[in-house]
Amino acid sequence: MPGKIRTAQSVSLDIPASEQPYLHNRWHPDIPSIASVKPGETVRIECLDWTGGQIGNNDSADDVRDVDLTRIHYLTGPFDVEGSEPGDLLVVHITDIQPLDHSPWGFTGIFARDNGGGFLDRHYPRAAKAIWDLDGIYCTSRHIPGVRFAGLVHAGILGCAPSAAVLAEWNRREAELVGACAQSHPGQVVALAPLATNAHAGAADGELRARIAGEGARTIPGRPEHGGNVDINNISRGSTTYLPVLVPGAKFSVGDLHFSQGDGEISFCGAIEMAGTISIRFDLIKNGMEERAIKSPVYRPGDVAQQFGPSRYLTFEGFSVDEAGRQHFLDATVAYRQACLGAIEYLKQFGYSGEQIYLLLSCAPVRGSIAGIVDVPNACTTLGIPMDIFDFDVSVEAERVPRSLAPCPVADPRVR
Amino acid sequence: MPGKIRTAQSVSLDIPASEQPYLHNRWHPDIPSIASVKPGETVRIECLDWTGGQIGNNDSADDVRDVDLTRIHYLTGPFDVEGSEPGDLLVVHITDIQPLDHSPWGFTGIFARDNGGGFLDRHYPRAAKAIWDLDGIYCTSRHIPGVRFAGLVHAGILGCAPSAAVLAEWNRREAELVGACAQSHPGQVVALAPLATNAHAGAADGELRARIAGEGARTIPGRPEHGGNVDINNISRGSTTYLPVLVPGAKFSVGDLHFSQGDGEISFCGAIEMAGTISIRFDLIKNGMEERAIKSPVYRPGDVAQQFGPSRYLTFEGFSVDEAGRQHFLDATVAYRQACLGAIEYLKQFGYSGEQIYLLLSCAPVRGSIAGIVDVPNACTTLGIPMDIFDFDVSVEAERVPRSLAPCPVADPRVR
Amino acid sequence: MPGKIRTAQSVSLDIPASEQPYLHNRWHPDIPSIASVKPGETVRIECLDWTGGQIGNNDSADDVRDVDLTRIHYLTGPFDVEGSEPGDLLVVHITDIQPLDHSPWGFTGIFARDNGGGFLDRHYPRAAKAIWDLDGIYCTSRHIPGVRFAGLVHAGILGCAPSAAVLAEWNRREAELVGACAQSHPGQVVALAPLATNAHAGAADGELRARIAGEGARTIPGRPEHGGNVDINNISRGSTTYLPVLVPGAKFSVGDLHFSQGDGEISFCGAIEMAGTISIRFDLIKNGMEERAIKSPVYRPGDVAQQFGPSRYLTFEGFSVDEAGRQHFLDATVAYRQACLGAIEYLKQFGYSGEQIYLLLSCAPVRGSIAGIVDVPNACTTLGIPMDIFDFDVSVEAERVPRSLAPCPVADPRVR
Amino acid sequence: MPGKIRTAQSVSLDIPASEQPYLHNRWHPDIPSIASVKPGETVRIECLDWTGGQIGNNDSADDVRDVDLTRIHYLTGPFDVEGSEPGDLLVVHITDIQPLDHSPWGFTGIFARDNGGGFLDRHYPRAAKAIWDLDGIYCTSRHIPGVRFAGLVHAGILGCAPSAAVLAEWNRREAELVGACAQSHPGQVVALAPLATNAHAGAADGELRARIAGEGARTIPGRPEHGGNVDINNISRGSTTYLPVLVPGAKFSVGDLHFSQGDGEISFCGAIEMAGTISIRFDLIKNGMEERAIKSPVYRPGDVAQQFGPSRYLTFEGFSVDEAGRQHFLDATVAYRQACLGAIEYLKQFGYSGEQIYLLLSCAPVRGSIAGIVDVPNACTTLGIPMDIFDFDVSVEAERVPRSLAPCPVADPRVR
Numbered sequence A, B, C, D: 001m002p003g004k005i006r007t008a009q010s011v012s013l014d015i016p017a018s019e020q021p022y023l024h025n026r027w028h029p030d031i032p033s034i035a036s037v038k039p040g041e042t043v044r045i046e047c048l049d050w051t052g053g054q055i056g057n058n059d060s061a062d063d064v065r066d067v068d069l070t071r072i073h074y075l076t077g078p079f080d081v082e083g084s085e086p087g088d089l090l091v092v093h094i095t096d097i098q099p100l101d102h103s104p105w106g107f108t109g110i111f112a113r114d115n116g117g118g119f120l121d122r123h124y125p126r127a128a129k130a131i132w133d134l135d136g137i138y139c140t141s142r143h144i145p146g147v148r149f150a151g152l153v154h155a156g157i158l159g160c161a162p163s164a165a166v167l168a169e170w171n172r173r174e175a176e177l178v179g180a181c182a183q184s185h186p187g188q189v190v191a192l193a194p195l196a197t198n199a200h201a202g203a204a205d206g207e208l209r210a211r212i213a214g215e216g217a218r219t220i221p222g223r224p225e226h227g228g229n230v231d232i233n234n235i236s237r238g239s240t241t242y243l244p245v246l247v248p249g250a251k252f253s254v255g256d257l258h259f260s261q262g263d264g265e266i267s268f269c270g271a272i273e274m275a276g277t278i279s280i281r282f283d284l285i286k287n288g289m290e291e292r293a294i295k296s297p298v299y300r301p302g303d304v305a306q307q308f309g310p311s312r313y314l315t316f317e318g319f320s321v322d323e324a325g326r327q328h329f330l331d332a333t334v335a336y337r338q339a340c341l342g343a344i345e346y347l348k349q350f351g352y353s354g355e356q357i358y359l360l361l362s363c364a365p366v367r368g369s370i371a372g373i374v375d376v377p378n379a380c381t382t383l384g385i386p387m388d389i390f391d392f393d394v395s396v397e398a399e400r401v402p403r404s405l406a407p408c409p410v411a412d413p414r415v416r
Helices: A164-184 A206-215 A332-348 A354-363 B164-184 B206-215 B332-348 B354-363 C164-184 C206-215 C332-348 C354-363 D164-184 D206-215 D332-348 D354-363
Strands: A006-009 A035-037 A042-047 A075-081 A089-099 A105-110 A128-135 A138-141 A154-160 A227-229 A240-244 A252-258 A268-273 A276-285 A298-300 A304-306 A313-319 A367-372 A380-386 B006-009 B035-037 B042-047 B075-081 B089-099 B105-110 B128-135 B138-141 B154-160 B227-229 B240-244 B252-258 B268-273 B276-285 B298-300 B304-306 B313-319 B367-372 B380-386 C006-009 C035-037 C042-047 C075-081 C089-099 C105-110 C128-135 C138-141 C154-160 C227-229 C240-244 C252-258 C268-273 C276-285 C298-300 C304-306 C313-319 C367-372 C380-386 D006-009 D035-037 D042-047 D075-081 D089-099 D105-110 D128-135 D138-141 D154-160 D227-229 D240-244 D252-258 D268-273 D276-285 D298-300 D304-306 D313-319 D367-372 D380-386
Touching (some): A006 A075, A042 A075, A042 A252, A089 A154, A089 A252, A105 A354, A128 A354, A154 A240, A252 A276, A268 A354, A313 A332, A332 A380, A332 B332, B006 B035, B006 B075, B042 B252, B154 B240, B252 B276, B332 B354, B332 B367, B332 B380, C105 C354, C128 C354, C252 C268, C313 C332, C332 C354, C332 C367, D042 D075, D089 D154, D154 D240, D252 D276, D332 D380
Parallel strands (some): A006 A042, A035 A075, B006 B042, D035 D075
Antiparallel strands (some): A075 A252, A089 A240, A089 A276, A105 A128, A105 A268, A128 A138, A154 A227, A154 A252, A240 A298, A298 B313, A304 D304, A313 A380, A367 A380, A367 B367, B089 B240, B105 B128, B105 B268, B128 B138, B154 B227, B304 C304, C042 C276, C089 C240, C089 C276, C154 C252, C240 C298, C313 C380, C367 C380, D042 D276, D075 D252, D089 D240, D105 D128, D154 D227, D313 D380
């Protein structure tokens, strides 16, 4: 008789993340496995929020401004999946994700330009924050009045450990980019090299720990070989992801749970970040990478999601001409930035600050689409905003009435 | 008593496009208006396919290979909208789009790499073609067996004429790009300068015609100031687009009708291109650009679209690491290319050629999303394919059975 | 090379329906077939509106009040489908439905209680009418201001001819009901017996015509053996219906096209009735009735429909306690009537007359659901109204502001 | 700073329901309130399953067969809502519903014809049962293999206490029905009169308790004046229901939580019945019954639900001709029964027993619609089954392969 679903790993909100041995914040094949799961089994896995608890439920953005980005992405794992071998596909079917019952809140942040930054940091260089209260499947924020929506709860990070060869390739190509950009993008963080400071290698200690700290890949980027920090908002309840297995046992890890996130997660700390519990049913497709011709993660969204009706999305077009009027060649990233900036100017009319909308576009269920990618020189992207998340009418036709909305906290620049 | 909807302009499939004076293929403020419409009025406007009839309903891709890209985008217009002035927003509500009744077919093409190219031209350099039979709201192709879907019929191009100042800015910035790329991208067409050859300035003649031919902006790119060739597939029936008005009378033009198109239109001639009739109800928001804070087109999709269920989309992830293993910095364009390439390799398993899938991803209702745009150095994009458009099961779980599918025509390279 | 889709039968708006030999208004196995279609073939079939042109595009409801209900449901057909035999399933895949191009309007009527009646005729005994202007996929009515919606265009009637045995059974059981109700429902039309008056038997003449007129089943009810007048609004574009074949050749007929209809079609002449063209692709499943265990029609809706978002439906609950406070036993029909009456009282607050809402609930895309059918003695049904079809806010929270809306024509009772 | 959501009332799975003083199983104005909530506040309320724990997680249907139907519907409440008075509308916004964490299972039952019965009890007179394992938002049953779906979790019962006058009216009209049916429906339970046996009046004792037991309305039927046992499956997470307030304080009660239910809940114990926790945010619209013209409950569904795509619903038509070939007059209840019976015969082909499908149609997300309610004499209803809940293809086109599926428990008739 099936009973209650097994919790494969719990976490503590009271012990520092760096001291919890079933967490880690680097990708490396040799981080010790913490538990084993069977194909066909559903287990619950608890996760900390991605900062490991650095951000507080309060009305100051100083903690966001001062966040220590070497102490992030404490993932729960790695888990061995019985019988898995390199070349298999690990099937990750998410049956539920919930905030921790005793912690029904989350946060969205704008990082300061000189400590983390984000998609629009040239426009919004100061740190800002919004705290969200989670009420069942809905959320509201005292820092962004007038909006309320159901979250498409998801895991920002999920993936299997890289093999040594894959890890070496990551380090090679990212170092190459850093080198190539040293002159063209001076001072810009284009990629993060391995860093021993605050590396958490789970239960590894001694020499192993030192080696992992020295070689382990940073967790910020998603990567094609295994997924990782993909920040895909519809890898949600009911979704099924097919992950390449690169090491014996798969060594699956998960973390960075999001109550909600817009396409792009544009403010970088842009989802509604939370600690929570994810329930996963694992399966294996033996030799699936070759037999199914899958080299990068593939997924099917769940069949449960918000439904706003397509005509309820006010949609902004963005092209690859940048803010300074400079023409870029089929650059969808520049184009999406323009769509975001257009939406911000539009929504400011209703009484919000730019930071509030920047936060909102990052975390609300907005849709970012690649419309046209071939019409030289302009990529065309779109940003769709579901109007029904607002308490008032934000359509083009709506009358603009002065509204006095409470602000979100914005931090003064740090004095060094 | 309202009667039949007025046809504001019809076109001929028998007269060369260049000889039909109500068509034009450049953007310029001085192309003579062909008719006037009133705010509140719905009119029908006929349009040629974007090549003006260069492609035939046959089984050879030679016409696609040999297409003359100086003779494209014959737009119907410009139409004056009564009372419109610069600074207004022109409201374009599409109430219907239909293929021409006596021409129920369309085409999708892959251009040869040396004549047009496309998103994947390094991988698929040869021209290829698929002819689609339009059966009501559905389409099938003898060149891509095993698929059938309803089209989200839309207009690829719609926009108002640029002012002289806007036109000058377009020419300036695009020329700047061409200059900047001359060394970095030798031989690559990064933007198209004004070109007198085959310029069609509508009813203009003499000196005016020569001036328009010399100054007029090419129609390939969409542009932020007015929209134009945005290739957004949900600017479909029921959609409402708010277009900046830049010249007195608005001078609205429309064309490049698509029976269906995937996000990105990746093969460039990637939609199901067709001649057809669009019905538009026009309205005006006076001084809307300032009072609504809208500088680039904004739209609301229609409330009628295909509904596949989110879990029916098999979704491929793509990251900004290119085919050669080179790391790019937050480049969503590179990332989307990887998602497309992954999908092609996957679907080849079911019996298709690469060209067939390349064509299919271009024109079928696939979804391209910007998932994460801040996780340095990897942008993450996704490509979702609705599995229900296939006659057979293409899920990851599906058994791979050998299928012998009829091919699409692929042209030998042109001998020069 | 496929060409234009063949029109299997056209109709005339100028010749009286009763004189067009490819129409018929009775169900009988011996009505002569008018044409033959092949499995796999798509054909277009034109249809008159269900009254055969009795209702005019004007502002009087007198024609609705005086409608001759012996001259209705002129169906186009019957068509032989090659190879079909009793026991097969005829697969009817609708690829398109359009209003006749030169007749872009439709009508919705409330019949007078003493001539046709309807679901709420005790409350609204007088005839009323709304004319709808069809603008592409959208419709509006000068008689019901403030609403606009896209139609889910469908065929009210489609079915194969009954066999002689099935026809006899229909006549038996309906006569039995008439007999049983003669005392319990005096004066109420509970079913319609065969009637020679104005019977139209297609091309039949002489004795055959007389026999058909004498025996032929009336077309008002849908019937389980073949479907017929089912008035199911999502047998629309893209739908596939599996129809039992009861006679050699199938003898398929179709008519009663609706631009839109709410669940229940409550005012009886409740859809937006129109003349139009339907495109159907036919197929056969040999011996499908037995091998697929299908005795009554089964269908799959199309994948293209309006999408309002579930939370945009204001939904009224109705229970089987009637207007007089009388308790009925699990009577879903009584329950649905209460939901309709509740919705009418609610929407009257916004300035409409009861007749206007009665018409609107009949034809707009409202959803009627059977919620609970087992909680003795009350069946519970619901009526969901998509709020987005209104120009103004009709939510419970909306402020009630006095609105002066133009009325719909209502006819004085006929003097006899 | 908002904290964890307050639990307004918890329940025990270990103490008999009849001994928990915050539960009641009759509707009466004088059942003592158990707690008070404020408008604007969200609270959690725990509920037992509707049988108060009579059914076990095992493989015998004997407990369903022998269920004591005088001991059901133990509702949690009544709750006073501060400031509410008769004539107000109580706004019930459900923000979450979850099964009790330590009890992740539910059940669906077919009652024996002589003890409860159900919609198809003449066809399936024996008791049967399915146990469902709840895995996050999904469920599966060892008793109905081959299906798996996400639940649209909802509350079967919610309503405010009746006033004395409303209660008297209920008792009057239901007694009248019982009287009227005594001859026409001998032996049939058409309504349930007040019954002292096992009446649970919450904390009431002594005389008050006796009076409530003698007068209190039974909870089985939903009723138009207050809602109650409406069994509407989309009164789910995110829904907002507007309930008439009939007594000072509103006296709101809730219970009968369902993990999932099909339209109609046809087997009577037809939902996936469970114990759980519901989170509700309350609000008030003062004098809303008159000012909003609402006499019966009205609701808006939530915006989060399963999305299968309309074309994924295999839909059965049912008409008001009964199993014996008898014609009924516009009887939607008879019609819906035929649709259900047709679906059962169809799905039996895939290896299921009739009881299994009867259970499945009761609890899976099937859609029951009122298609046409005016085409005398046949009401037409439809039953849509989402094909994607099955592990295998159940389309009409699917090959019928013999499957050996594990059965569900069916109980032998009780010997008396």
